[in-house]
Amino acid sequence: MSEARDRRKLLIVERKLEHNRGHHHTQISALKMLLPNFDANFVVGEAYDGFLGAAAGKLSAKSIKMARLRSRLHHGSAFQRLGALFGSLKLAHSVRLPLSAFGTSLVTICRQLQLDATDLIIVPTADLDSFESAVELTTILGDNAPRICLRFLNTELGDRDERIRAKRLGAILKRLPANVFLFTETDELAGYFRNHFKMPVEGGFYLPCSLPPAVVPDSHVNREPRFRIGVFGEPRPEKGSQRLANIVAALAELTDTGSTLLIDFVIQGSAADFRQGGIYGDLRGFLDGEKNVIVSPQDNRISPDEFQKLFHSVDAVLLPYERAIYCLQGSGVVQDAVAGYKPVIHTRGMSMMALLTHGNGVPATTDREFAEAIAIVATDPLRFQKGTARAAAYFQDALAANPLLPLLGASLQGR
Numbered sequence: 001m002s003e004a005r006d007r008r009k010l011l012i013v014e015r016k017l018e019h020n021r022g023h024h025h026t027q028i029s030a031l032k033m034l035l036p037n038f039d040a041n042f043v044v045g046e047a048y049d050g051f052l053g054a055a056a057g058k059l060s061a062k063s064i065k066m067a068r069l070r071s072r073l074h075h076g077s078a079f080q081r082l083g084a085l086f087g088s089l090k091l092a093h094s095v096r097l098p099l100s101a102f103g104t105s106l107v108t109i110c111r112q113l114q115l116d117a118t119d120l121i122i123v124p125t126a127d128l129d130s131f132e133s134a135v136e137l138t139t140i141l142g143d144n145a146p147r148i149c150l151r152f153l154n155t156e157l158g159d160r161d162e163r164i165r166a167k168r169l170g171a172i173l174k175r176l177p178a179n180v181f182l183f184t185e186t187d188e189l190a191g192y193f194r195n196h197f198k199m200p201v202e203g204g205f206y207l208p209c210s211l212p213p214a215v216v217p218d219s220h221v222n223r224e225p226r227f228r229i230g231v232f233g234e235p236r237p238e239k240g241s242q243r244l245a246n247i248v249a250a251l252a253e254l255t256d257t258g259s260t261l262l263i264d265f266v267i268q269g270s271a272a273d274f275r276q277g278g279i280y281g282d283l284r285g286f287l288d289g290e291k292n293v294i295v296s297p298q299d300n301r302i303s304p305d306e307f308q309k310l311f312h313s314v315d316a317v318l319l320p321y322e323r324a325i326y327c328l329q330g331s332g333v334v335q336d337a338v339a340g341y342k343p344v345i346h347t348r349g350m351s352m353m354a355l356l357t358h359g360n361g362v363p364a365t366t367d368r369e370f371a372e373a374i375a376i377v378a379t380d381p382l383r384f385q386k387g388t389a390r391a392a393a394y395f396q397d398a399l400a401a402n403p404l405l406p407l408l409g410a411s412l413q414g415r
Helices: 023-035 061-075 078-092 101-115 127-145 163-173 187-197 239-252 281-286 304-312 333-341 367-379 383-399 404-408
Strands: 008-013 038-045 057-059 120-126 146-150 180-184 225-233 263-268 294-297 316-321 343-345 361-364
Touching: 008 023, 008 101, 023 120, 038 101, 057 061, 057 101, 057 163, 061 078, 061 127, 061 163, 101 127, 120 127, 120 180, 120 239, 127 146, 127 180, 163 187, 180 187, 180 404, 225 304, 225 367, 239 263, 239 281, 239 294, 263 281, 263 367, 281 294, 304 361, 316 333, 333 343, 333 383, 343 367, 361 367, 367 383
Parallel strands: 008 038, 008 120, 038 057, 120 146, 146 180, 225 263, 225 316, 263 294, 316 343, 343 361
Antiparallel strands: none
């Protein structure tokens, strides 16, 4: 083998990567760290603004829309098929639609980069469009197709129609190529897919998010008579954002007994979120700093370095997530909290319990229970030090045992 091919090539496909927000860009850096002996390139959405440097290619939104229309034509009801027929004529001026959202686009990129069967494609936020595209790519390239690893993060798989989703998934699984490997982030989601669809999928494919897991924080806990609890990321209903005002109010009632401890909610959101009518509008009464419980709004458009500093400044993390959504899919904030040695007050029954059962997590269900849990952590944070250290060590081991690595073989990992 020539020296030029001693290093394998890695192509990371992240269609939703366009701007510096969310976890999509952190997955690029995490995969590069996981596979340091691979030469990495990445593929992005067509609106990508270049903040991570040059991309190997961009995926067209139009081709994705056409593939969705094709799925309705093949798997939809009579009404859906009729709508898809008119939609295809309007969008593509034809009823001949692509077999997948971006399979042929990836083929072109693979040929440009000279990828072959010894190389690797990873889709860290995979969905049905990715799955169908991986099958089409393999069909076109045959024995020269790279190995393709798809990492699913939720049950919806990018298609909200449950009936069509099941039909699409069943059709793909009937012709699953040998070079396509399936993973999930959480063990809970892997179990769901295995039980419901007999998918050959493996859980535990974690990727560090905003905080590097190897950094050990300062040994002391509270540096002032103030307990800071963080609520991070974009406010959304499934993250329990609308519950926050009731949780804060319940905590204010619990602590209204002459307590000298100030509890400060550090909450990310836009200015509009904290105005009247915004999702955090009912928290305005806690902004004046005259109570034992206060709210400190934080911008939700900050740089990765600023986010790390903000995350390190809190003493615990609050996750009142909706169980119906998060009982299977994971959360990057959980990984950040574990990596950052932070106690987590979380919804009882949510996923990622492998990271939350080391004495670092406090479960709750009702708003009152969340308030009581926050009070417990705030009044005795030292009791969670050993638990957060155990959780961080477990996370380190889980990252080192990523289920992707045995697939590659020791020689391809650079060991």
